[in-house]
Amino acid sequence: MAQFTNQAQLSYNNSVTNSNVAVGEILEVLSATKTAVGADYAQQDHVTYIVSIVNSGAVAFSGISVTDNLGAYTFGTGTRVPLTYRQGTVRYYIDGVLQAAPTVAAGDTLVISNLTIPAGANAILVYEADVNPYAPLAAGSSITNQAVISGSGITPITTSASVVAETDPILSITKSVSPVPVTENGTLTYTFVIQNSGNTAADAADNAVITDTFNPVLSNLQVTFNGAQWAETTNYTYDEETGLFTTNTGQITVPEATYTQDAVTGAWITTPGVSTLVVSGTV
Numbered sequence: 001m002a003q004f005t006n007q008a009q010l011s012y013n014n015s016v017t018n019s020n021v022a023v024g025e026i027l028e029v030l031s032a033t034k035t036a037v038g039a040d041y042a043q044q045d046h047v048t049y050i051v052s053i054v055n056s057g058a059v060a061f062s063g064i065s066v067t068d069n070l071g072a073y074t075f076g077t078g079t080r081v082p083l084t085y086r087q088g089t090v091r092y093y094i095d096g097v098l099q100a101a102p103t104v105a106a107g108d109t110l111v112i113s114n115l116t117i118p119a120g121a122n123a124i125l126v127y128e129a130d131v132n133p134y135a136p137l138a139a140g141s142s143i144t145n146q147a148v149i150s151g152s153g154i155t156p157i158t159t160s161a162s163v164v165a166e167t168d169p170i171l172s173i174t175k176s177v178s179p180v181p182v183t184e185n186g187t188l189t190y191t192f193v194i195q196n197s198g199n200t201a202a203d204a205a206d207n208a209v210i211t212d213t214f215n216p217v218l219s220n221l222q223v224t225f226n227g228a229q230w231a232e233t234t235n236y237t238y239d240e241e242t243g244l245f246t247t248n249t250g251q252i253t254v255p256e257a258t259y260t261q262d263a264v265t266g267a268w269i270t271t272p273g274v275s276t277l278v279v280s281g282t283v
Contacts, residue, residue: 006022029057031157032157033051034049037050041143041163042170042198052124053122064117064149066148067147069146084129137257138165140165171196192277196273197257201254202254208253210277219282220281220282223280254273257271
């Protein structure tokens with residue numbers, strides 16, 4: 001509810017006198033909330049938002065607009081926007097009934113306009129936004145985006161929702177072989193590079209395991225992990241009959257990624273954490 005004050009002034013015979021201060025109050029019949037479906041985000045992720053607008057009054061409101069800043073934050077003397085609206089995702093409901101698509105304009109802000117909120121009704125807007133390169137990813141980072149509901153005859157309503165950067169390892173693996181070709185009875189080396197683009201290290205508790213069946217089968221195995229010699233049974237198992245190689249649970253660990261923000265563009269650059277497993281044997 002918005003309060004207002006007013007005071008009159010009376011002038012007569014070169015004298016001025018003021019009235020008492022009258023206090024009034026405008027009962028705001030529109031209210032709004034914004035929520036994110038899901039509490040966190042990651043690289044190349046998308047976030048679903050819900051804006052709920054309730055009209056508790058006896059008169060409908062038309063020409064209402066919702067303006068979303070898509071998480072804009074200050075960068076240098078300007079701003080960067082960490083979310084990009086996903087085209088065509090807006091859905092507009094009145095009391096749970098899907099309505100015709102509203103007018104949508106998207107850029108650095110998302111503007112949804114020409115909305116009508118009937119008397120005593122609840123309007124729901126649902127839409128999605130992609131996490132783009134301007135989104136911070138380090139542990140403890142967050143995106144807060146703000147929606148402003150405005151229109152003729154109403155006091156603008158501001159509501160916001162926050163999501164935090166996901167705190168999990170994000171692993172990928174590549175495998176290479178050398179030499180190519182290899183001679184009979186020669187030594188063949190497989191190199192496994194495990195990368196972590198997440199903001200949390202993969203440790204023993206994450207139970208990362210590498211399994212590979214070597215074909216051709218190798219003998220006289222030599223295994224190193226990040227340069228340290230590994231021992232069969234202690235760190236891995238190997239079947240020289242089938243060529244099945246398996247690291248023991250909890251032996252693969254990978255440090256977390258590091259993140260730097262480009263000083264010019266403001267884009268976040270991810271440098272993955274890396275661990276390397278090298279397996280050599282006789283063909």
